[in-house]
Amino acid sequence: MIAKHKLARINELAKKAKTSGLSAEETLEQAKLRREYIQAFRKAMTDMLHTVTIIDPNGNDVTPKKLKESQRRRFH
Structure with missing residues (x-):
């Protein structure tokens, strides 16, 4: 996943955007951090789904x- 300090920075920028607005540099930083977060989230979700097996009530692999x-x- 994403480093804690990066997640904290995402939240800090989001809070600042709501209260006083962001500078152009901060807007770019926020977009970059969000892309990085979403990429990490998608990878984690994909990795998790690759371990899933669905079994119906009769015990069949579906x-x-x-x-x-x-x-x-x-x-493989």
Whole structure:
């Protein structure tokens, strides 16, 4: 995930944007940090989904074919 100090800076800039506004430099910094955060979040979510197996109440594996193929490509 993203470093704590970067997350704190994202929150600091968001708060400042609501209260007094941001300078051009701060706006660019905020956009860069947000992109970095979203990229890290998406990677973590994708990694988590690659460990998921869906089982129905009867005990059958009903993991979607697309996810199974993605898991196979990733781990083999």
